[in-house]
Amino acid sequence: MANLPNTTENLSLDTFVRGLWRENPVFVMLLGMCPVLAVTNTTMNALAMGLATTFVLVCSSVLVSLLRNWIPKQVRIASYIVIIATFVTIVDYGIQAISLELYAALGAFIQLIVANCVILGRAEAYASKQRLHTTLINSLGMGAGFTIALLSLGTVREVLGNGTLLGIPLFGENFQPWVVMILPPGGFFVLGTWLLLFNWLRLRKERKALQHAGVPANAG
């Protein structure tokens, strides 16, 4: 049977941590932008979407890793999509059982996790080639990175756009909310600002590393 080649990575702290920062799915790889921009208008929505995506990511990656020697490469994408859709359906029913209000707030974006590139990308690029334990740790890191990114947007947008954090008012009666922040353009504004900040930090770090190595900052 024509399977994908196995490449084994040794488990290390980097297996988990790279999803948080160096390979963050939102701030570095710019994947899964649809829910990132759409449901981050409040902190609670962002947290719920992040946890739901993490659950689907971890479960589907684990199953893909377990079945990696059994899935022929010709039907791998169809198999991954069915596996991902299964866990999305589980999350969908799970959220309805936990809270119908939360389910209403997240709208169609729960079902759309199926089409989230982060999950299919992990299945194809990592889980289908790696052993179970490294896949589990890596997908947990990626899920945590995705959730942190959503929270970064959701918190800023709720505080500026509604004057609250997790529904608790932060400012006095005189605070005039920046309504644009909880509307779709606000998602782009906040994402752009975070990307600007992270890229500035990365460039500064690179410049310092070059200076430390004795290379002039403007060289190359």
Added chain:
Amino acid sequence: MNIKVEVQAQQPATPSWAMLRTLAGIALLSGLLVVLIYQYTKPIIAENQRVLTEQAVFEVLPGAVTKVDLRLTDAGLSPADAGTEGLRLFAGFNADGTLRGVAFPAAARGYQDIIEFLFGYDPACACIIGSKVLRSTETPGLGDKIDTDPAFLQNFEALDARLNAAGTGLANAIVLVKHGTKTEPWQIDGISGATISGNAMARALNQSAQQIVPVIQRDRDVLSAATPRP
């Protein structure tokens, strides 16, 4: 320029049977998991929906402590016995067993999608005494003010919904007016930032009330005969 050419080792072709077996196996596993989670969560979700609706009934009929399910059929109001088809309404009763009012559903298209409401109607004062949004995808912080803004919700504490002389519809259509320009008791004082959602609410209420309120007033004996349950 060096061009590196990698020759991939020829792999044996995958037999169709292996592909079929894999897809069938995964589909089978998927179906099993979905059925299990559906069966497990079905009663929990039904209970959540029941609780949500009941909470809404007591919210739109302030003071009510018990309720009776009713159906609106072609013949009029009737108790919701098994097999009775029709629009679902709720009669709410005070602690002393007197009728507090009737909760009825309404819906209209808002800014994003259809908004579903539950309104409370008091036949004694012929007025709307409460409102609750049951389902909405309106913009958080803007459109959802129709369910959260206390000043706007004051509109629905005693909104005039009297019948016309013939008893076939409302004497005055319920309409939304611009904020600060309300002059009549059947007008809803608008809310800035939620104009489309507010209009949808007024439209939904007016359409449903025009049909349902005449039947409620006509069949008050059915309401009085209904036995409240705790």
